[in-house]
Amino acid sequence: MLVNRKLILAHFWLAFAVFGVALTLGAWQMFIRSPIGTWLSNPELYYRSLTAHGTVMGYVFPTLVAMGFGYAISESALQQRLVGVRWAWAGFWLIVAGSIMAVIPIAMGRASVLYTFYPPLIGNVFYYLGVVLVVVGSWIWVALMSINLRVWRKANPGAAVPLAMFANVAGSYLWAWTAVGAALELLLQIIPVAAGLKATIDAGLARVFFSWTLHAIVYFWLMPTYIAYYTIVPRAIGGRVYSDSMARISFILFLVVAMPIGMHHTFADPQVGAGFKFIHSAFTALVALPTLLTVFTICASVEIAARLRGGRGMFGWIRTLPWDNPMMLALAFSFVMLGFGGAGGLINMSYQLDASIHNTQWITGHFHLIFGGAIVIMYFAIAYDLWPHLTGRELIDLRLIRTQLWLWFIGMIVTTFPWHWVGILGMPRRMAYFDFGDPAIAPQALSVTLSAIGGFILLTSGILFLVVLARGMRAPQADAGPYRFALAVHQPVTVPVALNTHALWVALMIALTLTNYGYTILTLALTEGTSVPAVYVGAQ
Amino acid sequence: MSARDLFTFSNPHFARGVGLTAAILIVTAIVGFIVLPFAQPWVQFANVWDAICSAAGVPQRAASTAAPAQDKRLSEVVLTSSTLSRPSQEAIGRGATLAQRCAICHGPTGVSRADSPNLAGQYAAVIYKELHDFRSGARTNAVMSPFAVNLTDQEIADLSNYYAYLPRLPAYHPTPQLPKPNIVIFGAPMRGIAPCGSCHGSLDNKTGSPWLEGQSEAYMKAQLQAFASGERRNDISQQMRNIARAMTPQEIDQAAAYYASQPPDVVKAVD
Numbered sequence: 001m002l003v004n005r006k007l008i009l010a011h012f013w014l015a016f017a018v019f020g021v022a023l024t025l026g027a028w029q030m031f032i033r034s035p036i037g038t039w040l041s042n043p044e045l046y047y048r049s050l051t052a053h054g055t056v057m058g059y060v061f062p063t064l065v066a067m068g069f070g071y072a073i074s075e076s077a078l079q080q081r082l083v084g085v086r087w088a089w090a091g092f093w094l095i096v097a098g099s100i101m102a103v104i105p106i107a108m109g110r111a112s113v114l115y116t117f118y119p120p121l122i123g124n125v126f127y128y129l130g131v132v133l134v135v136v137g138s139w140i141w142v143a144l145m146s147i148n149l150r151v152w153r154k155a156n157p158g159a160a161v162p163l164a165m166f167a168n169v170a171g172s173y174l175w176a177w178t179a180v181g182a183a184l185e186l187l188l189q190i191i192p193v194a195a196g197l198k199a200t201i202d203a204g205l206a207r208v209f210f211s212w213t214l215h216a217i218v219y220f221w222l223m224p225t226y227i228a229y230y231t232i233v234p235r236a237i238g239g240r241v242y243s244d245s246m247a248r249i250s251f252i253l254f255l256v257v258a259m260p261i262g263m264h265h266t267f268a269d270p271q272v273g274a275g276f277k278f279i280h281s282a283f284t285a286l287v288a289l290p291t292l293l294t295v296f297t298i299c300a301s302v303e304i305a306a307r308l309r310g311g312r313g314m315f316g317w318i319r320t321l322p323w324d325n326p327m328m329l330a331l332a333f334s335f336v337m338l339g340f341g342g343a344g345g346l347i348n349m350s351y352q353l354d355a356s357i358h359n360t361q362w363i364t365g366h367f368h369l370i371f372g373g374a375i376v377i378m379y380f381a382i383a384y385d386l387w388p389h390l391t392g393r394e395l396i397d398l399r400l401i402r403t404q405l406w407l408w409f410i411g412m413i414v415t416t417f418p419w420h421w422v423g424i425l426g427m428p429r430r431m432a433y434f435d436f437g438d439p440a441i442a443p444q445a446l447s448v449t450l451s452a453i454g455g456f457i458l459l460t461s462g463i464l465f466l467v468v469l470a471r472g473m474r475a476p477q478a479d480a481g482p483y484r485f486a487l488a489v490h491q492p493v494t495v496p497v498a499l500n501t502h503a504l505w506v507a508l509m510i511a512l513t514l515t516n517y518g519y520t521i522l523t524l525a526l527t528e529g530t531s532v533p534a535v536y537v538g539a540q
Numbered sequence: 541m542s543a544r545d546l547f548t549f550s551n552p553h554f555a556r557g558v559g560l561t562a563a564i565l566i567v568t569a570i571v572g573f574i575v576l577p578f579a580q581p582w583v584q585f586a587n588v589w590d591a592i593c594s595a596a597g598v599p600q601r602a603a604s605t606a607a608p609a610q611d612k613r614l615s616e617v618v619l620t621s622s623t624l625s626r627p628s629q630e631a632i633g634r635g636a637t638l639a640q641r642c643a644i645c646h647g648p649t650g651v652s653r654a655d656s657p658n659l660a661g662q663y664a665a666v667i668y669k670e671l672h673d674f675r676s677g678a679r680t681n682a683v684m685s686p687f688a689v690n691l692t693d694q695e696i697a698d699l700s701n702y703y704a705y706l707p708r709l710p711a712y713h714p715t716p717q718l719p720k721p722n723i724v725i726f727g728a729p730m731r732g733i734a735p736c737g738s739c740h741g742s743l744d745n746k747t748g749s750p751w752l753e754g755q756s757e758a759y760m761k762a763q764l765q766a767f768a769s770g771e772r773r774n775d776i777s778q779q780m781r782n783i784a785r786a787m788t789p790q791e792i793d794q795a796a797a798y799y800a801s802q803p804p805d806v807v808k809a810v811d
Contacts, residue, residue, distance in 0.1 A: 044744055433726070433729065
């Protein structure tokens with residue numbers, strides 16, 4: 001039951017439109033710092049573009065996808081009209097206003113601080129206020145998801161919350177809490193300096209606050225992808241979810257252990273104690289658990305579909321899978337990229353191994369493979385799956401969709417594999433250009449060129465994606481029927497209260513944040529003399 | 541079942557969830573705060589508490605070691621956002637009177653005929669810093685130092701504001717404009733040299749860096765060589781010394797010739 005289709009479509013269209021712009025900037029960045037581009041005579045332009053690319057891809061695009069998908073889940077999984085539609089529109093317009101407010105100073109070159117802010121670098125105050133508005137807009141969504149679930153519970157006392165909604169609300173709570181770190185950094189530290197009320201800033205504390213947000217935000221980006229794995233893919237390929245409980249446990253584990261791990265981003269920071277770095281490293285290793293559970297459950301679910309289609313043998317069933325189905329293709333690509341990206345992630349989270357790749361191009365390669373690859377390819381799949389239900393029109397050209405997914409997969413591999421490699425060779429990140437004429441780095445020119453070519457393959461694929469969606473808006477009308485989610489092999493009748501509510505897990509998430517961050521934040525905040533003068537972008 | 545039945549140890553999910561989380565936290569804490577600190581044979585701890593404090597990152601005063609003796613003075617200038625803000629007309633007037641004694645080298649209109657820097661329209665922060673450095677001895681020059689030693693803070697601020705107020709004029713002997721050399725717009729990434737233009741104009745300006753357009757070629761070359769040899773050392777954190785040391789003599793010539801050939805009126809105005 002999708003009633004507020006316009007609301008959902010507005011979120012998706014805005015998300016994919018800004019994605020298109022940021023993708024173009026990204027391809028240009030790859031080109032300009034590769035040997036095939038000439039050096040940029042003004043490196044500031046590169047950082048301007050990089051700030052826009054990161055701000056859109058990190059804050060605006062995935063948030064809008066999660067919100068639009070969340071509203072769709074709320075209506076179709078709970079079978080009830082969205083409560084608080086006006087608030088939902090208010091959240092949407094806040095994001096529009098915030099994005100415009102943030103992008104103007106970036107375009108003027110007054111906020112080239114990158115999306116990770118990097119204090120003591122300080123940009124124009126409107127950039128930060130814009131980001132705050134985007135976050136506030138998304139918090140409205142968090143509240144609405146919670147309220148809608150509560151309304152449904154009242155009407156269906158004791159019933160099992162549909163898996164899609166359970167996971168969706170878990171994702172929204174994770175986002176609400178993880179955004180607090182960056183919000184504290186912005187409101188207490190950066191905005192007072194950017195507004196001219198203070199001239200110094202505790203950059204070390206700011207980095208700790210940001211690490212609170214920066215890692216768990218990845219799991220917030222990941223949530224729609226995992227929801228699609230569990231609740232869309234098995235239905236789309238004609239199978240069933242192997243275990244509903246396993247799915248719930250995975251989402252619960254994300255809620256608990258995604259949060260207290262961000263300090264692995266500060267392994268090289270002297271202001272954080274080594275003991276806390278170890279704890280965060282150990283908890284980061286634990287995050288592999290829900291992912292491994294998911295890979296197992298989804299592979300089992302896919303096997304069910306294959307066996308139902310007559311697949312036989314230990315591995316013979318793989319051949320009988322519906323490989324011409326875009327959802328099957330997207331899942332396979334996503335898993336391959338998740339596998340490589342996850343393996344790289346294990347290196348990043350290890351204290352000693354990290355030292356060899358810290359702040360190199362390896363890191364950018366890693367998060368592009370995980371986020372741009374494994375996660376975003378499922379965003380495409382979600383859009384393809386929902387589109388007929390939102391527009392009332394059929395997506396006819398499956399061949400074009402498959403081409404788009406293939407190109408994205410190939411493009412991402414061609415982009416990120418050489419990227420990892422030059423990182424191992426020691427190429428630093430955040431550089432506008434490199435002197436490939438120097439014998440010391442001349443051998444890396446080939447890898448960087450390949451990477452840039454991958455960037456253009458991705459751009460082509462991104463354009464194809466927008467073309468498919470736009471053509472879908474003008475295709476002949478066709479009733480796609482009600483939007484359904486995958487059923488489990490054993491559909492839950494009653495679910496233990498712990499697996500049907502979030503309170504316990506949210507409490508554990510907050511408790512672990514306090515134990516793992518509390519001491520470091522308090523000492524840094526209370527220690528005198530830890531602030532440094534702010535460096536204003538574009539100041540004389 | 542309600543939330544009341546959930547938050548009790550008789551609920552197995554609660555007991556297991558909380559118990560496992562606490563157990564993992566305790567085990568990792570013991571390893572991180574006690575086992576691993578003692579596993580480092582090169583660090584000595586007095587007791588377990590000492591190790592825990594070290595691993596937690598408790599701020600400690602570093603053992604008081606005497607700072608290495610400085611045989612040369614370093615720049616001690618502090619510039620805040622209010623130091624030079626909004627000068628009054630009187631301050632500029634006082635600066636103009638004081639500037640009469642500077643005119644012999646820096647020119648009556650702030651444009652030099654003697655290969656000294658042109659000061660007309662130079663950023664106030666730049667003149668402020670250099671005068672302070674000449675006064676403190678962080679920068680020395682046989683001609684300039686005696687002029688600076690007796691200046692008061694107020695006089696330095698007034699002079700800075702006066703020269704910043706003057707209009708930028710073309711150099712006394714302008715030369716035809718040269719194209720931008722690589723060192724100015726790209727720097728030399730492999731030698732750690734940022735483009736000259738990213739601080740000194742052409743691309744961007746950073747606080748405390750002078751604009752260089754139309755300055756004397758001989759002067760700029762001499763300063764780069766002085767930075768390279770360590771004879772001049774009033775740059776904060778060796779920013780210019782590190783750059784000048786890595787520059788080739790040819791790049792020094794190119795940068796000096798390029799900036800000398802540029803008209804100063806292209807420099808961005810400062811508010």
